[in-house]
Amino acid sequence: MNSKHASINLNIRGITQSPTLAVNELSKKLEKEGRRIYRMGLGQSPFPVPVTMVEMLRNHAHEKDYLNVRGLESLRKAVALFHQQKDNVLINPDNVMIGPGSKELMFILQLVYYGDIILPTPCWVSYVPQAKIIGRNIRLIQTTFESRWKLTASQLEDFLKSENDMFKPRLIVLNYPSNPDGETFGDEALMEIAGIARRHEMIILSDEIYGQLNFEGKHTSIARYYPEGTIISSGISKWCGAGGWRLGTFAFPAHFEWLIKPMAAVASETYTSVSAPVQYAAVSAFRGGIIIERYLFNARRILQYIARKCVAILQKGGVRVHMPTGAFYLFVDCSDFRETLERRGISDSAGFCRKLLEDTGIAILPGSVFMRPAEELSARISLVNFDGAKALAMSETIPISEKLPDDFDRHCCSAVIEAMERFVNWLQES
Amino acid sequence: MNSKHASINLNIRGITQSPTLAVNELSKKLEKEGRRIYRMGLGQSPFPVPVTMVEMLRNHAHEKDYLNVRGLESLRKAVALFHQQKDNVLINPDNVMIGPGSKELMFILQLVYYGDIILPTPCWVSYVPQAKIIGRNIRLIQTTFESRWKLTASQLEDFLKSENDMFKPRLIVLNYPSNPDGETFGDEALMEIAGIARRHEMIILSDEIYGQLNFEGKHTSIARYYPEGTIISSGISKWCGAGGWRLGTFAFPAHFEWLIKPMAAVASETYTSVSAPVQYAAVSAFRGGIIIERYLFNARRILQYIARKCVAILQKGGVRVHMPTGAFYLFVDCSDFRETLERRGISDSAGFCRKLLEDTGIAILPGSVFMRPAEELSARISLVNFDGAKALAMSETIPISEKLPDDFDRHCCSAVIEAMERFVNWLQES
Numbered sequence: 073m074n075s076k077h078a079s080i081n082l083n084i085r086g087i088t089q090s091p092t093l094a095v096n097e098l099s100k101k102l103e104k105e106g107r108r109i110y111r112m113g114l115g116q117s118p119f120p121v122p123v124t125m126v127e128m129l130r131n132h133a134h135e136k137d138y139l140n141v142r143g144l145e146s147l148r149k150a151v152a153l154f155h156q157q158k159d160n161v162l163i164n165p166d167n168v169m170i171g172p173g174s175k176e177l178m179f180i181l182q183l184v185y186y187g188d189i190i191l192p193t194p195c196w197v198s199y200v201p202q203a204k205i206i207g208r209n210i211r212l213i214q215t216t217f218e219s220r221w222k223l224t225a226s227q228l229e230d231f232l233k234s235e236n237d238m239f240k241p242r243l244i245v246l247n248y249p250s251n252p253d254g255e256t257f258g259d260e261a262l263m264e265i266a267g268i269a270r271r272h273e274m275i276i277l278s279d280e281i282y283g284q285l286n287f288e289g290k291h292t293s294i295a296r297y298y299p300e301g302t303i304i305s306s307g308i309s310k311w312c313g314a315g316g317w318r319l320g321t322f323a324f325p326a327h328f329e330w331l332i333k334p335m336a337a338v339a340s341e342t343y344t345s346v347s348a349p350v351q352y353a354a355v356s357a358f359r360g361g362i363i364i365e366r367y368l369f370n371a372r373r374i375l376q377y378i379a380r381k382c383v384a385i386l387q388k389g390g391v392r393v394h395m396p397t398g399a400f401y402l403f404v405d406c407s408d409f410r411e412t413l414e415r416r417g418i419s420d421s422a423g424f425c426r427k428l429l430e431d432t433g434i435a436i437l438p439g440s441v442f443m444r445p446a447e448e449l450s451a452r453i454s455l456v457n458f459d460g461a462k463a464l465a466m467s468e469t470i471p472i473s474e475k476l477p478d479d480f481d482r483h484c485c486s487a488v489i490e491a492m493e494r495f496v497n498w499l500q501e502s
Numbered sequence: 503m504n505s506k507h508a509s510i511n512l513n514i515r516g517i518t519q520s521p522t523l524a525v526n527e528l529s530k531k532l533e534k535e536g537r538r539i540y541r542m543g544l545g546q547s548p549f550p551v552p553v554t555m556v557e558m559l560r561n562h563a564h565e566k567d568y569l570n571v572r573g574l575e576s577l578r579k580a581v582a583l584f585h586q587q588k589d590n591v592l593i594n595p596d597n598v599m600i601g602p603g604s605k606e607l608m609f610i611l612q613l614v615y616y617g618d619i620i621l622p623t624p625c626w627v628s629y630v631p632q633a634k635i636i637g638r639n640i641r642l643i644q645t646t647f648e649s650r651w652k653l654t655a656s657q658l659e660d661f662l663k664s665e666n667d668m669f670k671p672r673l674i675v676l677n678y679p680s681n682p683d684g685e686t687f688g689d690e691a692l693m694e695i696a697g698i699a700r701r702h703e704m705i706i707l708s709d710e711i712y713g714q715l716n717f718e719g720k721h722t723s724i725a726r727y728y729p730e731g732t733i734i735s736s737g738i739s740k741w742c743g744a745g746g747w748r749l750g751t752f753a754f755p756a757h758f759e760w761l762i763k764p765m766a767a768v769a770s771e772t773y774t775s776v777s778a779p780v781q782y783a784a785v786s787a788f789r790g791g792i793i794i795e796r797y798l799f800n801a802r803r804i805l806q807y808i809a810r811k812c813v814a815i816l817q818k819g820g821v822r823v824h825m826p827t828g829a830f831y832l833f834v835d836c837s838d839f840r841e842t843l844e845r846r847g848i849s850d851s852a853g854f855c856r857k858l859l860e861d862t863g864i865a866i867l868p869g870s871v872f873m874r875p876a877e878e879l880s881a882r883i884s885l886v887n888f889d890g891a892k893a894l895a896m897s898e899t900i901p902i903s904e905k906l907p908d909d910f911d912r913h914c915c916s917a918v919i920e921a922m923e924r925f926v927n928w929l930q931e932s
Contacts, residue, residue, distance in 0.1 A: 078760045079616045079671035087767045121566045129563040129779060133556045137746045138546060172602045172748070172773045179772045183635070186509045201771045205613070241509035316567045316778035318602070330508045337517045341631045342609045343602045347777045348746035349559060 083207050095425065099435045110491040111457050113435040115251060117313040117400070118460030122367045124356045125312065132352035141340045142332070143170025143321075144351040150358035151321045155304060157360075158284070159293040163304075167324040169332060170346050170354075171339065174281055174307045174320025175202075180342070181277065181303070181322075182206050184334045187241030190231070192223035194403060194442035194450070196251045196279070212443055217405050220394050221253040225264035232272060239273055246294060247279035249286055252442045252452035253403035254379070254396025259292055266297035276302045281320075284311035284368055286398035287376035300325050310399070311368065312357050313460070319346055319354050370467040371460075375400050377476045378455050378485055382492045389496030400456050403439070406449040409499050413449065416501075420446045432494045453495075458485035517631050525855065529865045540921040541887045543865040545681060547743040547830070548890030552797045554786045555744065562782035571770045572762070573600025573751075574781040580788035581751045585734060587790075588714070589723040593734075597754040599762060600776050600784075601769065604711055604737045604750025605632075610772070611707065611733070611752070612636050614764045617671030620661070622653035624833060624872035624880070626681045626709070642873055647835050650824050651683040655694035662702060669703055676724060677709035679716055682872045682882035683833035684809070684826025689722055696727035706732045711750075714741035714798055716828035717806035730755050740829070741798065742787050743890070749776055749784050800897040801890075805830050807906045808885050808915055812922045819926030830886050833869070836879040839929050843879065846931075850876045862924045883925075888915035 095113045103109050142148065148168040155163045171177035179202050182189065188209040191199050195212075203210045213231055215221050223246070232238075246265070248256040257265070269276050276294060283291040283306065295302040307320035324332055339345075357364065375398075382402060383395045392405040406413070406424065418424050421438035428451075429435050439450030463484040470476060481489045525543045533539050572578065578598035585593045601607035609632050612619060618639040621629050625642075633640045643661055645651050653676070662668075676695070678686040687695070699706050706724060713721040713736065725732040737750035754762055769775075787794065805828075812832060813825045822835040836843070836854065848854050851868035858881075859865050869880030893914040900906060911919045 080760075080764055081614055081616050084614055084764045084768060087764070087771070116568060117566075121564060126563045130560045133559040133563070133783075134551060135746060136547075136551045136744055139746060172777070175771070176773045184511055184514055186511050198771050201767075205768060205771060314566055316565060316569060316775070318774065318777045330510075334510055334514045334517070337631075338514060338635060341517070341605070341628050341635060343606045343773065344748065345746070347602070347748045347780050350777050350780070353563075 083205050087201050087204060095429065095435050095437060098426070098429055102429070102433065108433050110432075110434045110487060110494075112454045112488075112491060113437050114454055114456060115401075116315050116456060117310055118456040118458055119313040119367075119371050119464055120461045121314045121317070122312055122357070122364055124361070124363050125308075125314065125353050128356045129349055129353035132349045135348040135352060137348060139345040139348050139351060141336050141345050143168065143346065144348075144355070147351050147355050147358065150355050151306075151323060154358040154360065155293070155295075155323050159291070159295065159304070161293055161295040161299060161304065161323075163323045164326060167326065167328060167332065169322045169324070169335065169339075170351060171320050171322070172318045172343050172346050173309065174279070174305045174322070176343060177320055177322045177335075178202060178277065178305065179206075180335050180338050182208055182243070184338060185241070185243055185275070185331065187243050187275070190242055190244040191443065192246070194221055194252050194439060194444050194452075195245065196247055197441050199245055200443060214445070217392055220255045221250070221403060222248075222255055222257055222261065223265065225261065225268060228265060228268050232268070242272065242274045243277055244269065244274055245277045245279060249282040249291070249396065249398030251282065251399060252401050252437070253394070254399040254401045255394060256286060256291070256397045257294070262292060262294045263297045266294055269298055269301055274301065277305060278302050279305045281305060281307050281310045282399040285372060285375065285400070287372050287379075288397075289368070289372060291398070295325075300327070303328075308354050308357050311371075312364070314357070317350050317353075319350050366468070367464070369472060370464050373476060374463050374467050375455070377480060378458075378488055381481055381489055382453070382455060385489070385492040385496060389499060391496065391499065400454060402453045402455065403442075404451055404453060406451070406499060410449060418449075421448060421450055422446065424449050425451055428495070428498060432498050434491050434495055455488055457487050457491070513635050513637050517634060525859065525865050525867060528856070528859055532859070532863065538863050540862075540864045540917060540924075542884045542918075542921060543867050544884055544886060545831075546745050546886060547740055548886040548888055549743040549797075549801050549894055550891045551744045551747070552742055552787070552794055554791070554793050555738075555742065555783050558786045559779055559783035562779045565778040565782060567778060569775040569778050569781060571766050571775050573598065573776065574778075574785070577781050577785050577788065580785050581736075581753060584788040584790065585723070585725075585753050589721070589725065589734070591723055591725040591729060591734065591753075593753045594756060597756065597758060597762065599752045599754070599765065599769075600781060601750045601752070602748045602773050602776050603739065604709070604735045604752070606773060607750055607752045607765075608632060608707065608735065609636075610765050610768050612638055612673070614768060615671070615673055615705070615761065617673050617705070620672055620674040621873065622676070624651055624680075624682050624869060624874050624882075625675065626677055627871050629675055630873060644875070647822055650685045651680070651833060652678075652685055652687055652691065653695065655691065655698060658695060658698050662698070672702065672704045673707055674699065674704055675707045675709060679712040679721070679826065679828030681712065681829060682831050682867070683824070684829040684831045685824060686716065686721070686827045687724070692722060692724045693727045696724055699728050699731055704731065707735060708732050709735045711735060711737050711740045712829040715802060715805065715830070717802050717809075718827075719798070719802060721828070725753075725755075730757070733758075738784050738787050741801075742794070744787070747780050747783075749780050796898070797894070799902060800894050803906060804893050804897050805885070807910060808888075808918055811911060811919055812883070812885060815919070815922040815926060819929060821926065821929065830884060832883045832885065833872075834881055834883060836881075836929060840879060848879075851878060851880055852876065854879050855881055858925070858928060862928050864921050864925055885918055887917055887921070
C-alpha cells in the first residue's frame, strides 16, 4: 500500500509535518556543501532551563505514579497563584489543566468545543492545521503592518457583523507577545476586544506563552477585562526555556466545568497525564522566586538588546519592521523591494525565503506559513542563533541598574547581527 | 453556560473521564468512614522504576531541546533492537515512533487511519472511547471463558464473512498478555489469525505492553507471522513500572511510511515530541542489560506466585478463572453464583462490583467496562495492592534457581491473599 491509495482520514491528507521542515532540509543540504548557515527559522528559546527546575527534575526522577489527568495538585495551585501574582487574574486551582505542551491542550479544546475558530494573522503555525485535522471552520482576519500586526476592535466588529449570527459558537485566538511578530496589545485594545467578545459570548483562547518575555516585564492579560470568557494558555517552553520537556497549562474561568470536564475525558483517553517528574519540576517554575526572576530579568534584557540592534539595522536598510515588545521574533515586510525582487524572480514569501537561504545562508520562515497572503513579501526572523547560556552568564555580571554595553553582541551574539547585515545587503542588491 | 446547552462535539458527550473513577470515589468515601479498602481496581505496576532508568533521567534532566517528532534516534534504535532480540522481529529504527504513552499513539492511529476497528472482548478500557471520540465504527467480537477469553480463528473468519467486504479497511486490536485477563495466544492461534489478516489485508495493532511480563519470559509476537501488517505497541508503563513517565512505542512494518508520515504530521500538531529527559532515560530500558533482566526475572516470579495463590483460592471457592500467562490481572466469571446473587439483588457486573465493595471493601472493575455484556457476572481483579519495592528486594535474596517460598505472601503481599479469601466468603454467603 502507498499513500496514493491508502485509507487515510481526508482531513489529514496534505498536512505536512511542519512548515519548518523544508527550510531545515535545505539548510542541512547547504551545510553539507560547506556553506555557513544562520539558523533563524526555529522557535526555540536560546536559554537553558533554570537550575532550580533541573534540580527539581533530578530530585523527582523516581516518581512513577500516574498523576491526576488534570495535573498535579501542587502544580495547579502554583499555576493559579502565578496568574494571580503576575497577571492579577484570580484563577481557581481546580480550573487549571496541565497538558504535554499547550499545543496539545489547544488541540483538545478545538476537538471538544464545537465552534468556529477565528484567527487574526500573522498567526502561529499550528492553529490552522489543528482546525483542519478536526474539521472546524477557520476564519482568518488579516491584520496590517500599520496596526503593528494586531487585530483592531473595528476589524473584529466588522467581521462579526458580516457573519449574521450574534451567538454562533466561536473561539478567537489571541497570541501576545506574539509569534511571529513579538507585538502585544495595549490595555485599551484589550478592553475593546474584551467588550466585543462579551457581547457575542465568544470564548477567547489567550495564548500568553511569551507573556513573561515582555521586555519590560509588563505583560497584561485580556483575562483582566474578560475573566468570565478567557482561557489563559501558558507553559514552560518559552519563558523558561524547557520546550523539550513538554508541559503546557490552561487556566479556565470560573464556571467552565462544562468545558473542562469533557476536555479531561479526552485527555484521559489520549495522553492520560503529563510525565510525573516533569510536573514536579515545573512547580518551581511557576512558584518563581529569586533565581527565576533573575533569569527572566537577564533573558529579557538580552532579547531586547538583540531586537533593538537588529531592528536598527533592518530599518536603516529600508525594511518595514517594528521594534517588538517581547519574545524573540521579528516579522519583516519587504514590500518596498518588490520591484527589484521581482526582477530577481521573487514574487512570493516562500520564494523570497528560499532564495535568501540559497544566496546568503540565512534560514527564516516565509509569511505564508503564518497565514499571510502568499504574495506578501513578509517573513519571520527568529533571533535565537546565539549561545543563551553564555549570554545569560555575561548579563548576570552586569548590574541590573545598567544597560548591556553597546558591544555586548560581539561577545555572545555576533552571528545574529552579522546575519541582519547580510540580509540588508542582499535585499539592496539590484 | 452549562453542559446542558454547551456547544460540545457530540462524539464526546457522555464519555466519562474513566470507568475507574466511580470505583475510586466510592473507595475514598468508604475509607473516610474508616473502612479498610483493598485497592484492586487500578492497572498500575506495583514495582518501582529500575534504578538504571532513574539514574539516566537524573543525568539528562538538563536536556531542553525539542526532539524529533518521531522520537530520539538512539531510543528508536534501542526499541528496534529490543524487538529484534526479544521478539525475533526485524524492525527498522526509521519505522519506530515514540509517543507520550502508547494510548496517545493508538488515538492518533485511529484518527489517521480511516477504517473500522475490530475488538475481541474483554478488551482494555480505552480502545472504544477513542473510536467514539473520533467517530469510527466499532465491531466487537465476544470471546468466551472456554477459549480463555481469546479470539479464535473461526470466530474471526465468521465475523469477516458476515461483513460481505473482503478488503474493507480494518484495524484489529490484539492485546496479549492481556488486560483484563492476563491470557495470551499460543503460536498456532497467532499463525491462524495472521493468515486471515493477511488474506484480508487487515492491519493488526498488536498491543504487547505486557509482553515482558509473560511469567515464563516466553512472549511471542504475531509480527513473527504477519510482519508486513503488524504494528507492535509497547512502552515503559507496565514491564518497567514507569506508567507516570508517559512513554509508549510503536514499531511499524517496512513500507508503512504511508501511515507513519500522516501520524507524525498529527503528532507534530499535537504533542510535538515526547519529553526529552524521559526519552533519554527510556533508552536504558530498551537496551536492557543485567539490571533490567534481574528486575524482570523477579517481577515475573512474584507476579506468577501471587496469581497462582489467588487462582487456587478462587477456583477452590467455585469461581471460574484461568491461571493467567502474564501481567497482573485475573478476569473472573461468577456465573455459577447467579442464583444466590440474584436473590441478593445483584444482576449485572456493575452491581456485583458495587455490592462487593460496600460489603467487603474490595475494589475491582466490572466486566462491562471491558465491553462484556452487562449482565455477565465478570470482573477484573488487579493483583497490585502490595509493596512492589519490598517484594522485589525480598525476591532478589532468593536464588534464581529456586521458587519463592510458600509463605512469601505473609511478608509482602498478605492483603492480596486476604482479599481473595474475603471475596470467596462473600460469594458463598447465601
